[in-house]
Amino acid sequence: xxxxxxxxxxGILTGDIETPPKVPHAxxxxxxxxxxxxxxxxxxxxxGCKTFGEHGEVFLDAAKHHxxxxxxRTDVVFDRYIDASIKSATR
Numbered sequence: 001x002x003x004x005x006x007x008x009x010x011g012i013l014t015g016d017i018e019t020p021p022k023v024p025h026a027x028x029x030x031x032x033x034x035x036x037x038x039x040x041x042x043x044x045x046x047x048g049c050k051t052f053g054e055h056g057e058v059f060l061d062a063a064k065h066h067x068x069x070x071x072x073r074t075d076v077v078f079d080r081y082i083d084a085s086i087k088s089a090t091r
C-alpha cells in the first residue's frame with residue numbers, strides 16, 4: 001500500500017476539466033459528493049450556534065446551498081482511518 005496525499009487526487013481528477021461556476025441543470029438523475037470534513041473546516045466556528053443541532057443546521061444549509069435545484073441527490077462523505085491503515089501509522 002502506498003500513502004498519498006488527498007490533495008494530489010484533485011489535480012488528477014480535474015487536470016483538463018473546466019469547472020463551471022454553477023452546476024448546470026440536467027434532465028438525468030445526478031449526484032454530488034461533498035467532503036464533509038472539508039466543509040466543516042471551511043465553515044469554521046459558528047458564532048451564533050449554541051447546540052449541536054444548530055451546528056447541524058448550518059452544515060446542512062451549506063451542503064445544500066449550491067446544489068438543491070440542480071441535482072437529484074447530494075451525498076456528504078466523511079473519511080475515517082482504521083487502526084491498521086497507513087494513515088493511522090503516520091499520525
